[in-house]
Amino acid sequence: MRRYGMLLVALFIIIGLLTGCWSRRELNDLAISIGMGFDKKDDQVQVTIQIVNPGEVASKRGGTGMTTPVSTFQATSQTIFEALRKISKQSPRRVYSSHLRILVISEELAREGITPILDGISRNHEMRTDFYIVVAKGTTAENVLKILTPIEKIPSNKLYTTLELSEKVWAPTVKVKLDTLVSDLQTEGKDPVLTGIQIKGDPRKGSDMSNLDRIAPSSYLQYSGVAIFKKDKLIGWLNEKESKGYNYIIDNVKSTIGHIPCPTGGILAVEVVRTKTRMRGKVENGKPQIFADVYLEEDVGEVQCKIDLIDPQSIEELEKAAEKEVQSIMEAAIQKAKKYDVDIFGFGEAIYRADPKYWNKNKSNWKEQFVDLPVHVKAEVKIRRLGTVSDSLLQKTKE
16 A cells, blocks of 8 residues: 555656646747748848737738738848847847748849858758748849738738649749758759749838738739759749749649640640659660650640631640640750759759669769750640530631
8 A cells, every 4th residue: 555655656746747838938928930031241141030910910800900910020140040049139029930931042142052041940940841942033032021912911921822822733833841952952963943032013112001902012922933053052043934844844743724836826725634754864875864754634725726626636636736835845944954054853863763883983074964965855645625615616706
C-alpha cells in the first residue's frame, strides 16, 4: 500500500512539472507577419514586413474600414537577422513569422545573389518553408508589399492564392518554396527559377485606401514572366510563352488555354485538360542528348473559323497543328535557356540518371556542353471533346 502511495505522489509531482505555459506567447503580444520583402540599400539589405491588423480584418462592418487591413515596417542592416530585430523600434509587438505566405526579392538584389538572403531565412527557427518566393520585376519589394488589393483584404494572401490559381489554370507561373529553391541551388545540373511580380498602374496610389473604392483599381499586382538564375544570380527573364514552355518540359502544366490555326483560316481555342511529359537523357558515342516527349489531351473551347468538327480528318489536322504549336513553345524556352547558358530544366540531372560515369567525368564543363546539347522535342495531342456545340456557329451563320 505504501508503495502505491509513493507512486501516486511521484505521479502528481511529474504532472506538476509538465503543466504550465512557460514558453507561451499571447496573441495580443505578437505582430503576425504574412509578407516579407528584401531590397538593396547601398551595401545593406532593407527588410520590409507586412503585418496583419487583426481588428480591421475581423471587422464585420460593410465597405472599407477606417484603417488598412495591413501595415508595413522597414529596417535596414547588413544582415536580415539584425534588420528583423530592429523593427522592434517601430512595431509595438514582436514580429512573428510562422504564418509567412509570400517572400518578395527585388530584381536589383536578385541580380547580385540570393544566397545570403536564403541563409538568413532558412536558419530562422520561427519560419516554416511553406511560403512562396517571387521576384519584384522592375520595382522594389517594398512597393509590392504596400499595394492594397480588392476582394482579398490581405495582399500577401492575394499573392499566395493568385500564384496557386495561375499555375493551376494558366501555366506560365511557377510555385517555388524555400526548400525547392535551396535544393535547386545545391543540385548539380539544375539552375533555379522564380516567378516575377509586377505593379500595374501608379504604385503611389496603390497604398491608399481609395485604391479599394474603385471598380478598376488605380494600381494592382500581376504575375509576369519567370526569372532565370545562373547559380544564385538573376540573369534574365522568360516571357509568357517561354514560361509556359518551361512548365511543359518539367511536367508542371495542369491546365491551360491556347489557340491554333484552322486549316481554312481563322483560329480555334483549345483547353489543355491533361498533360504528361517524359524527359530522359541518353549518352551515345560519348555525346549526350535529351528527349522530351509530352502527351496532351485537349478540349475545343471556341471556334472562330469555318470547320466541320464532326469530320475525323478535320480533328486530325487540328491535332497536328496543336502538336506543332506545343513544340514551338517548348523549343522557345530551350533556346532562351541556351542563350543565357543556364540549365533550368534539369537536363544535367537527366544525363546523370542515364549515365552516372559520363556525368561525373564531364560535369565540370556541363555549361559549355549545354549550349550545343541536342534536345529532341516531341508532342502528341488528342482532342477529346468538342463542347456542347458540335458544329461551328460561324459556319452556320455564313451558310
